[in-house]
Amino acid sequence: MEPKTNLTELNVSDFAMAFEELTRLFIRMPSIEKLSFTTLSVLHTLSLRSPMRLSELIATEQVTQSAITQLVTRLERDGLVERRPDPSDGRAVLIHITPQGASVIDSRRSERIMRIAKLIERLSPEERAAIASALPALTRLAEFGNA
Amino acid sequence: MEPKTNLTELNVSDFAMAFEELTRLFIRMPSIEKLSFTTLSVLHTLSLRSPMRLSELIATEQVTQSAITQLVTRLERDGLVERRPDPSDGRAVLIHITPQGASVIDSRRSERIMRIAKLIERLSPEERAAIASALPALTRLAEFGNA
């Protein structure tokens, strides 16, 4: 609506490209545990909000009920989560993250921070400062995803 | 090695967190064509460097030979790529992207730019300017991935 099209459009296109590349880099980043995006995402969400219902996870993770049910079954098999009845609704179960599941997320997070640190080291102080001052904006962008 | 640990570490941790969230947002971003990461990545790589050998794609995409062979077989089935003999090596095939495959990548890219533009609109001019000045640094970060 606003005639900032020229400036916004140029920024966005370059930004989008850079971010796509960074996303690719991240996805392909080696990891101790070879877990899928959704697995990690579910565990991450549970590490923040455990316990949760399956229906809640379906909403946060944007995959089908069946996929979540099956993933939780596998995670339960591997000891990363537990199913418990929901006392407030006989149809539902509550998914609890186990200490083992939580430690997967913790170690994963630490590892990725270390890897990113390695990359950041290769930037100049000016480049780092620029990223630092953009960080609040990037953080805000990220929050839009939870809206 | 350098005693910038404090500043770098603080930045990196926050940056990493914001970055993880943004990555999640991007991965979960809805799309007209529901294609997997590796599918898109292969098509993207081919759109830049077609034709390529399977062995080259194995290296760029960081998955096994078997996975690439099978994926290319499916993409060929769907008309997005073509296999042709490599005249310089009787064992090899060259994978060419088709116009259809290229248009998948193009439309995907345009769509994502539009979606990101929508998000960027919600930032203030100051926030946008901060991201714009960080963009060269982010772009540099992204390039480390191709090293």
Added chain:
DNA sequence: AAAATTATATCATCAACTTATATAAATGTC
């Protein structure tokens, strides 16, 4: 010429996703 390496196809298996179906519990309507 034979051995070793390279390039790729295929098989078997499991994870991860989809749609479809089924069942039980909860809620809404009369």
Added chain:
DNA sequence: GACATTTATATAAGTTGATGATATAATTTT
């Protein structure tokens, strides 16, 4: 309260996407 509708979740069947293993042909090395 009886019945209809909705909700929550398990499961089946199928495809895709990944792995390791195996096989075959072409090329390179010895």
